[in-house]
Amino acid sequence: MIGTNVLRPGFVQLRVLELESALTHYRDRVGLTEVSRETDGRVYLKAYDEFDRHSIVLREADAPGMDFMGFKVINDVALSEYGVALRKRGLEVTEIDAGEQPGMGRRLAFVAPSGHRFDLYADIELSEYGPMVNNPDVWREDPRGMRAIRFDHCLLYGDEIDATKEIFMDVLGFRLSEIGYDPDGQKIINFLTCSNKAHDIAFVPYPEKNKFHHCAFLVEDWKDIGHAADLMSRYDVPVDIGPTRHGATRGYTIYFFDPSGNRNEVFAGGYTYYSDSPLRTWTGDELGKNIFYYEKELNERFLTVVT
Numbered sequence: 001m002i003g004t005n006v007l008r009p010g011f012v013q014l015r016v017l018e019l020e021s022a023l024t025h026y027r028d029r030v031g032l033t034e035v036s037r038e039t040d041g042r043v044y045l046k047a048y049d050e051f052d053r054h055s056i057v058l059r060e061a062d063a064p065g066m067d068f069m070g071f072k073v074i075n076d077v078a079l080s081e082y083g084v085a086l087r088k089r090g091l092e093v094t095e096i097d098a099g100e101q102p103g104m105g106r107r108l109a110f111v112a113p114s115g116h117r118f119d120l121y122a123d124i125e126l127s128e129y130g131p132m133v134n135n136p137d138v139w140r141e142d143p144r145g146m147r148a149i150r151f152d153h154c155l156l157y158g159d160e161i162d163a164t165k166e167i168f169m170d171v172l173g174f175r176l177s178e179i180g181y182d183p184d185g186q187k188i189i190n191f192l193t194c195s196n197k198a199h200d201i202a203f204v205p206y207p208e209k210n211k212f213h214h215c216a217f218l219v220e221d222w223k224d225i226g227h228a229a230d231l232m233s234r235y236d237v238p239v240d241i242g243p244t245r246h247g248a249t250r251g252y253t254i255y256f257f258d259p260s261g262n263r264n265e266v267f268a269g270g271y272t273y274y275s276d277s278p279l280r281t282w283t284g285d286e287l288g289k290n291i292f293y294y295e296k297e298l299n300e301r302f303l304t305v306v307t
């Protein structure tokens with residue numbers, strides 16, 4: 001396939017152990033806006049610079065982690081075509097009715113060989129709290145908390161990563177922007193993009209299927225990374241690592257945990273990717289610098305703690 005009709009990561013549905021503490025985290029600390037609470041218990045949120053109705057869905061459950069991640073595609077014709085192509089590839093594709101999430105059209109769901117479920121959809125209502133379009137000010141309402149601009153990407157752990165990566169590339173038209181090896185010569189970093197971003201989704205091999213490493217929110221700049229770090233100290237949000245910088249993507253970053261143990265990231269910067277950009281590669285002897293450019297070494301928690 002040349003090019004893609006996938007626009008971007010549109011939403012992620014996360015499991016949390018306790019809804020109220022999760023809301024304090026995502027709404028008051030990360031700075032998302034609560035859009036709605038539905039009768040099935042799910043809560044819908046969005047970041048201030050997103051046009052679409054919601055991007056984060058929280059569901060109370062006995063174990064944390066990711067239910068599924070949704071990618072928005074360009075239109076309903078493309079959605080149907082992806083359904084045909086995924087089935088042709090041998091994957092089971094389930095149709096989710098419009099309205100299963102409020103304001104959202106029909107979705108096509110498939111489970112990748114890594115065990116993660118991905119949903120594709122073309123239609124979602126625009127938010128009344130989205131960015132202004134007439135004489136647009138920089139924001140409609142003052143950003144709060146960490147001032148998350150938008151939901152940006154997920155990093156997922158699982159097995160059969162090569163087969164999963166091939167589906168994203170061959171069927172959905174994603175491109176491989178950057179890879180990295182560990183000192184044993186195993187490829188452990190796979191960054192895939194459907195846009196001009198350095199990555200829209202990333203996969204790391206892991207013995208278990210369907211594990212969630214983190215979801216990331218974009219913030220404006222290095223100064224806002226510092227502001228986020230201040231808030232993490234002020235409110236005792238558990239930090240994994242940072243503020244620091246990635247070698248891969250070049251993004252500035254902090255990793256932290258929500259009250260259920262799901263890892264979050266706020267990041268800023270990163271290079272612009274074009275479809276003719278050559279693949280960037282990190283060799284195993286530079287693994288530390290690849291992941292944490294300043295520290296040049298990994299912490300064990302970052303490698304092993306997943307939900």
Ligand SMILES: [Fe+2]
Nearest residue numbers: 155214216265
């Ligand atoms: Fe990330």
